[in-house]
Amino acid sequence: MCLAVPMKLIEIRGDGTGVAEMDGAQSEVNLTLLEKPAKGDYVIIHAGFAIERLDEKEANARIALFQEIADNETP
Amino acid sequence: MKYIDGFRNPLAAKKIIERIEVLANLLKASGRKVSIMEVCGTHTMAIARFGIRNILPENIDLISGPGCPVCVTEAGYIDAAINLAKAGAVIVTFGDMINVPGSDESLAQCRANGALIEVVYSPSAAIKLARQFPEKNVVFLAVGFETTTAPMPAVIQIAEGEGIRNLSLLTAFKLVPPALKALMTDPELKIDSFLCPAHVSAIIGADAYKPFTGKEGVPCVVAGFEPLDILMAIDGILNQLVRNEASVENQYNRVVKPEGNLKAQALMDEYLQPVDARWRGLGLLPLSGLGLKNEFERFDAEKKHGITVKKGKEPSGCLCGEVIKGKSKPTSCPLFARGCTPDHAVGPCMVSSEGSCAAYYKYSL
Amino acid sequence: MKAELTIQLAHGGGGRLSRDLIQSEIVSRFGNGPLEGLPDAATIPWHCDKLLFTTDSYVVQPIEFPGGNIGDLAVHGTVNDLCVCGGRPKWLSVGLILEEGLPLATLRKVLDSMKKAAADCGITVVTGDTKVVGAGQSDGLYINTSGIAEAIKGFSLSPARITKGDDVIVSGNLADHGFAVLAARKNINISSALKSDTAPVHRLVQALEPFAGEIKFMRDPTRGGLSAVLNEIVENRNINIQLNETDIPFSTCVKALSETLGIDPLHVASEGRIVLICSSQVTDQILHTWKSMPEGFGAQSIGVVDSGKGRVTIKTITGGIRIVDVPRGELLPRIC
Ligand code: SF4
Numbered sequence: 001m002c003l004a005v006p007m008k009l010i011e012i013r014g015d016g017t018g019v020a021e022m023d024g025a026q027s028e029v030n031l032t033l034l035e036k037p038a039k040g041d042y043v044i045i046h047a048g049f050a051i052e053r054l055d056e057k058e059a060n061a062r063i064a065l066f067q068e069i070a071d072n073e074t075p
Numbered sequence: 076m077k078y079i080d081g082f083r084n085p086l087a088a089k090k091i092i093e094r095i096e097v098l099a100n101l102l103k104a105s106g107r108k109v110s111i112m113e114v115c116g117t118h119t120m121a122i123a124r125f126g127i128r129n130i131l132p133e134n135i136d137l138i139s140g141p142g143c144p145v146c147v148t149e150a151g152y153i154d155a156a157i158n159l160a161k162a163g164a165v166i167v168t169f170g171d172m173i174n175v176p177g178s179d180e181s182l183a184q185c186r187a188n189g190a191l192i193e194v195v196y197s198p199s200a201a202i203k204l205a206r207q208f209p210e211k212n213v214v215f216l217a218v219g220f221e222t223t224t225a226p227m228p229a230v231i232q233i234a235e236g237e238g239i240r241n242l243s244l245l246t247a248f249k250l251v252p253p254a255l256k257a258l259m260t261d262p263e264l265k266i267d268s269f270l271c272p273a274h275v276s277a278i279i280g281a282d283a284y285k286p287f288t289g290k291e292g293v294p295c296v297v298a299g300f301e302p303l304d305i306l307m308a309i310d311g312i313l314n315q316l317v318r319n320e321a322s323v324e325n326q327y328n329r330v331v332k333p334e335g336n337l338k339a340q341a342l343m344d345e346y347l348q349p350v351d352a353r354w355r356g357l358g359l360l361p362l363s364g365l366g367l368k369n370e371f372e373r374f375d376a377e378k379k380h381g382i383t384v385k386k387g388k389e390p391s392g393c394l395c396g397e398v399i400k401g402k403s404k405p406t407s408c409p410l411f412a413r414g415c416t417p418d419h420a421v422g423p424c425m426v427s428s429e430g431s432c433a434a435y436y437k438y439s440l
Numbered sequence: 441m442k443a444e445l446t447i448q449l450a451h452g453g454g455g456r457l458s459r460d461l462i463q464s465e466i467v468s469r470f471g472n473g474p475l476e477g478l479p480d481a482a483t484i485p486w487h488c489d490k491l492l493f494t495t496d497s498y499v500v501q502p503i504e505f506p507g508g509n510i511g512d513l514a515v516h517g518t519v520n521d522l523c524v525c526g527g528r529p530k531w532l533s534v535g536l537i538l539e540e541g542l543p544l545a546t547l548r549k550v551l552d553s554m555k556k557a558a559a560d561c562g563i564t565v566v567t568g569d570t571k572v573v574g575a576g577q578s579d580g581l582y583i584n585t586s587g588i589a590e591a592i593k594g595f596s597l598s599p600a601r602i603t604k605g606d607d608v609i610v611s612g613n614l615a616d617h618g619f620a621v622l623a624a625r626k627n628i629n630i631s632s633a634l635k636s637d638t639a640p641v642h643r644l645v646q647a648l649e650p651f652a653g654e655i656k657f658m659r660d661p662t663r664g665g666l667s668a669v670l671n672e673i674v675e676n677r678n679i680n681i682q683l684n685e686t687d688i689p690f691s692t693c694v695k696a697l698s699e700t701l702g703i704d705p706l707h708v709a710s711e712g713r714i715v716l717i718c719s720s721q722v723t724d725q726i727l728h729t730w731k732s733m734p735e736g737f738g739a740q741s742i743g744v745v746d747s748g749k750g751r752v753t754i755k756t757i758t759g760g761i762r763i764v765d766v767p768r769g770e771l772l773p774r775i776c
Pocket residue numbers: 392393394395398405408409410411412415416420421422423424425426432
């Protein structure tokens with residue numbers, strides 16, 4: 001129902017907007033829905049709005065978990 | 076961070092599927108068939124796109140739910156937008172709505188006849204268009220679930236701040252929890268578990284599903300849209316069912332917090348209020364939508380232009396309503412793949428990119 | 441400050457202004473060879489046994505996009521159509537439709553790109569035409585090009601020759617052009633590091649001469665992308681094409697844009713790539729040849745032909761299989 005992608009905030013402007021980036025794709029985003037957005041934050045973008053932060057630690061933990069599952073010989 | 080690839084590790088997928096098979100066999104041994112409703116259309120699409128339905132054990136059934144905003148929006152809404160366009164308004168819409176059939180025609184057909192209909196990626200573009208056409212009424216087609224609703228207060232704030240007077244919203248916002256409640260209490264449906272939407276949950280929080288769990292409830296697992304996320308969620312659901320549990324499990328905690336996005340919720344409370352809403356398939360559900368509060372009615376397209384959205388004429392023979400409720404599979408519709416294909420869609424479930432009928436048509440073999 | 445020079449209706453009126461424009465902008469760039477003296481028709485030498493002839497019109501918006509503009513696109517597009525049919529491009533016609541008010545600087549830039557592209561492809565502009573339409577009657581600038589090529593000996597390309605066991609190869613990353621243009625449009629608020637892949641494929645095709653007989657089909661996957669090309673091949677035939685998702689080359693930026701905008705990259709155009717189907721004996725040689733060339737270093741074998749019911753399928757990374765559907769209509773950004 002709601003296509004949204006993670007991107008990294010690379011610029012924050014005074015007017016509640018900023019620029020987010022992922023793999024060379026940049027998008028002008030509205031940051032009104034976030035509490036204290038900071039440059040370098042990973043955020044979830046839906047229809048040009050950052051709707052939530054992406055917790056980098058949790059994301060990496062998840063990727064590590066998948067790697068662990070993949071490496072584990074016996075299921 | 077190689078974000079996408081990390082979530083699409085083929086070997087991990089294989090291993091999780093093996094785990095799912097083990098759990099499915101346990102359930103099968105006790106004679107259980109399991110129906111999991113994927114509430115959200117993006118899950119439906121991801122499941123289809125990655126071919127997940129046909130790699131699941133046969134006693135695990137995924138049924139698609141009401142989570143496609145295009146599909147649950149009734150024909151009358153499109154009619155209202157078309158009437159406004161014909162009266163000279165600039166209609167601003169997400170690409171999703173453009174081919175949905177109204178009672179007589181779609182917005183795309185209306186545009187071909189000269190109406191001004193602008194497709195945008197972000198609602199903030201509606202502000203730009205309102206500035207660009209100061210002498211025209213600009214109407215934004217404000218559809219969607221909580222995720223898409225959340226940005227709207229910000230848009231109104233900007234319009235207020237800049238004194239923009241020619242912008243209004245034709246609202247048909249829908250809320251997910253009331254729909255789940257209707258589905259759970261429907262005696263004809265037997266749902267063993269909800270696979271809960273990713274980004275709606277980012278706004279409303281994982282705790283919003285608590286009322287559907289517990290003794291009388293079912294497992295509710297929040298999942299992201301990556302194939303491994305979905306497989307892990309199915310694994311989690313089966314685990315709960317094997318253990319006879321029914322709790323909320325958040326498999327998307329890299330984004331979704333238990334309480335959700337409080338700032339977004341506060342903004343929505345400030346500008347919007349719950350209203351009764353009509354859903355295709357589910358009918359009129361009390362307080363299942365959001366509308367503008369009275370003090371912002373100058374932004375309400377219906378009030379501003381003195382119109383009301385009527386029910387409209389649904390395409391005859393189309394089972395979309397049943398499909399949305401999960402009562403019918405698209406393939407049991409007599410029109411499926413015969414009279415109704417994405418090229419010549421009869422109902423919205425075939426038009427919408429994440430409609431169940433489109434997903435079945437495009438992705439099943 | 442001097443006012444910006446723009447195209448006026450009189451530039452198309454056939455009078456002095458027309459002549460000046462043709463002389464200073466067209467003849468100065470393309471005016472030797474058959475175009476010299478501006479005859480009403482070009483006289484061209486011919487001494488081969490088969491010619492290829494094609495035409496295409498270019499209406500891309502915006503006129504300039506990252507990595508190119510409508511000018512080089514109009515040369516490459518027609519050149520590539522000739523090449524993938526087994527031709528060596530020789531002669532080109534150019535028809536320009538200019539909108540009143542078009543900045544002369546834009547026209548010059550486009551013509552410069554055309555000149556450069558034509559020289560690179562070894563194709564000569566031999567005839568042309570320029571018309572001007574009133575403001576609001578077009579989108580700045582449209583171009584039609586027609587091209588003639590000599591047939592390269594040894595190719596006998598025909599989809600009918602495709603059979604079970606053949607391999608499907610692409611010459612590099614797909615969908616860069618379509619996404620670069622989409623990202624450059626207004627109302628989307630997205631920009632990207634992505635550049636259009638607009639480029640000629642004549643060198644890639646000419647390098648295939650040693651294996652020409654084993655190559656059954658070539659096409660440049662423009663509008664509709666890879667999906668449109670492959671679906672057209674299998675339609676009404678007893679063959680299937682099976683792709684492997686992990687083998688299809690996309691840049692990370694294309695993947696990112698495709699996720700952001702909800703657009704399937706298999707439906708999106710490339711303008712400098714080849715999709716090729718060959719007997720599997722020559723697959724490795726073709727990949728080896730292409731990978732040693734700058735325009736082919738990203739070449740990949742992406743799938744195989746099997747017997748079947750006329751479907752294109754793809755094996756996803758989870759091991760599931762789905763149909764690759766035919767793209768429908770315009771590509772629109774979606775929210776769901
Ligand atoms: S197949 Fe077409 S007609 Fe049947 S339910 Fe789906 S959209 Fe409606």
